[in-house]
Amino acid sequence: MDIMKKPIRKFIVFTVLIIVALIYPGLIIGCSGQDNGTEINQNDEPPKLTILKSxxxxxxxxxxxxxxxxxxxxxxxxxxxxxxxxxxxxxxxxxxxxxxxxxxxxxxxxxxxxxxxxxxxxxxxxxxxxxxxxxxxIMEFMFLVLSDDQLKIREDLKGKKIGMIDHEIKNLSPEYLKDYTIEEHKDVLVMLEELRNKKIDGLLISIPVGKNIIEENDAIYRVLEVVKSERxxxxxxxxxxxxxxxxxxxxxxxxxxxxxxxxxxxxxxxxxx
Structure with missing residues (x-):
């Protein structure tokens, strides 16, 4: 009877080892003493910067x-x-x-x-x-006045009417604007006309919009100062x-x-x- 049991035991042990190897392959490698520390974890690869390499x-x-x-x-x-x-x-x-x-x-x-x-x-x-x-x-604004005005610094405009495009007002700090009466406008050309007609005393306009205006009309307008906005x-x-x-x-x-x-x-x- 013992002679018959030995092959059966060997078969059971062999079968268990195969199952363990399939479920826990790392365990067999670790026990074999052949892990040289070069195993690569695919999950540790650095993420790609861009969709395509080039x-x-x-x-x-x-x-x-x-x-x-x-x-x-x-x-x-x-x-x-x-x-x-x-x-x-x-x-x-x-x-x-x-x-x-x-x-x-x-x-x-x-x-x-x-x-x-x-x-x-x-x-x-x-x-x-x-x-x-x-x-x-960072969006910057130019403070425009008429070229023939005697204004030297923006403080000369305290209490005066200053035109701004309505949706741009939020981009400048209330602290900066508190000394002026801000006149809201929806159209740049209308605002410039009011400045020329002296219905307003100056205007604040973003540089991307004002750059061409000042370059094409430097005899009419001048920049009093440039100020950084909060945008x-x-x-x-x-x-x-x-x-x-x-x-x-x-x-x-x-x-x-x-x-x-x-x-x-x-x-x-x-x-x-």
Whole structure:
């Protein structure tokens, strides 16, 4: 009887070992003493920065000059130059993907995108569905008065009527505006006409809008001062994208080495500065 039991026991032990090996393969390797520490955990692979190794897909709504707009069938603008510099420093080709940005702060699911740059405000609470880069642009306003006025500094306008486009008022701090009577306007041309007719004493207008006005009418208007607003723009990424940190680093480097200023001056420097 014992002679018959031994083969049966061997068979049972062999069968158990096979089952254990199938369920816990690491246990057998560890027990064999042959683990040389080079086992690769596929889950520890670093996440990819972009969809394709050699290309970065950048979404933009090209309807907002001078940030992004179409000229001679090409998409150009301040944002596009910033994105191109980022792509170059990532050593990637850039492909612009046309999108319609609806301010829902959701990346279009039907588009292949690594990031979006489209003059998007970096307002608190807008990062529920996406990640936002550090601000790459802070909106600036020019304080315009008539060229023949004897005003020297903005304090000379305390208590005076100052025109602003209605939806831009929130971009300047109440502390800055408290000394003036703000006259709301919906149309820039109407506001300029009121300044010429001296129905208002000055106006505050964003540089992207005011740049062409001052350059084409420098005999009529002059800039009293330039002031930074509370509105800034950020680049949008998929939630958790590792590209965000890489881009933030590049933006910092561009600021330090002067590249950012060169791009800024190309699009926003005006002759009166």
């Amino acid at each position: 290309k970065i897909f950048v979404g933009t709504d090209a309807t907002y000059p001078p940030f992004e707009f179409v000229q001679d069938s090409a998409v150009i603008g301040f944002d596009i130059d910033i994105a191109q510099e980022i792509a170059s420093r990532l050593e990637k080709e850039m492909e612009i993907v046309p999108i319609s940005w609806d301010f829902s702060y959701k990346i279009p699911e039907d588009k292949k995108l690594d990031m979006i740059i489209s003059a998007i405000s970096a307002e608190e609470g807008n990062d529920e569905f996406v990640d936002l880069s550090d601000p790459y642009y 800034s723009f950020s680049i949008v990424f998929h939630k958790g994208s590792p590209l965000k940190d890489a881009v933030n680093q590049i933006l910092s480097e561009m600021d330090e080495d002067g590249t950012y200023q060169e791009i800024y001056d190309k699009w926003f420097l005006f002759s009166a500065q």
